[in-house]
Amino acid sequence: MTEVGGDFFHHAEIGRRTRIVVGNVSGNRLGAAMLVSTLIGALDSNLSTNPAAVLKQLNDLLLARQQSRFVTCLCACIDRNALVTVCNAGYLAPYRSGAELMIASALPLGIAPDGSCSETAFQLAPGDRLTFVSDGIVEAQSATGEMFGFDRTCEISGQSAEEIVSAAQRLGQPRLSGPAQGGATSRPGNAQ
Numbered sequence: 001m002t003e004v005g006g007d008f009f010h011h012a013e014i015g016r017r018t019r020i021v022v023g024n025v026s027g028n029r030l031g032a033a034m035l036v037s038t039l040i041g042a043l044d045s046n047l048s049t050n051p052a053a054v055l056k057q058l059n060d061l062l063l064a065r066q067q068s069r070f071v072t073c074l075c076a077c078i079d080r081n082a083l084v085t086v087c088n089a090g091y092l093a094p095y096r097s098g099a100e101l102m103i104a105s106a107l108p109l110g111i112a113p114d115g116s117c118s119e120t121a122f123q124l125a126p127g128d129r130l131t132f133v134s135d136g137i138v139e140a141q142s143a144t145g146e147m148f149g150f151d152r153t154c155e156i157s158g159q160s161a162e163e164i165v166s167a168a169q170r171l172g173q174p175r176l177s178g179p180a181q182g183g184a185t186s187r188p189g190n191a192q
Contacts, residue, residue: 006032006071007134010043016080017049022132023073023091026108035069051075051087052119055109059089062110070108074132082124087117092138095131095157096124100150131157133164140168 006025011018021043025032042061048054054075062071074091078084086094086101090108093101106117124130133153140148148171156167 006036006069007136008036008040009132009134010040012043012047014047014049018078019049019051019054020076020078020132021054021073022134023071023109024135025071026069032069035067035071038065039071049077051077051085052117055087055089055117059109059113063113067110070110072108076130076132078124078130082128083121084124084130085119085121087119089117092133092135095129095133095154096122097128098154098158100154100157129158131161131164133157137164137168140171142171146171 006023006028008021008023008025010021013019023039025035025039038061039058042058043054046054046057048057052075055073058071058073062069070090072090072092074086074088074094076084076086076094086103088103088105090105093103093105095101101120101122103120104118138148138150138153148168152167152171153164156164159167
């Protein structure tokens with residue numbers, strides 16, 4: 001029960017688009033993990049490639065369940081021409097080839113019924129790397145309390161997910177084991 005938490009990611013190929021959803025349920029332990037299961041189930045049955053609509057559906061679900069928890073969440077859809085559309089509800093912005101993307105962000109999900117957020121679209125160039133990280137990377141800390149932090153995360157964001165997780169582990173985050181547990185997910189740009 002002490003080894004589970006609220007970080008999650010979901011990946012789906014829908015038609016000719018890739019949809020990536022990353023998020024974090026407030027709190028930790030079993031209650032957060034159970035809510036993650038509900039969110040993943042909702043994402044499995046949602047075939048929308050409109051990021052704002054996906055986050056609205058999750059927000060409506062949370063409000064209907066009258067949860068005392070909120071969820072920071074980001075949804076990105078990537079088409080076959082490497083056009084990325086992102087909608088962010090209080091989550092960490094992704095990194096594009098080592099630079100944090102400046103995207104609009106709204107309130108986390110589950111707080112307000114009109115919790116709509118605006119979409120940001122951008123084109124990936126050949127060779128670009130789009131990296132999503134959880135707070136498990138940013139908040140990794142050494143035995144002395146030194147946090148990995150945003151600056152280090154930005155510096156290594158162009159590396160592979162395994163290298164990012166390894167860097168956080170070296171600082172002192174022993175429970176990270178990959179993308180599914182407070183890790184990083186990276187996707188090279190595709191301009192076919």
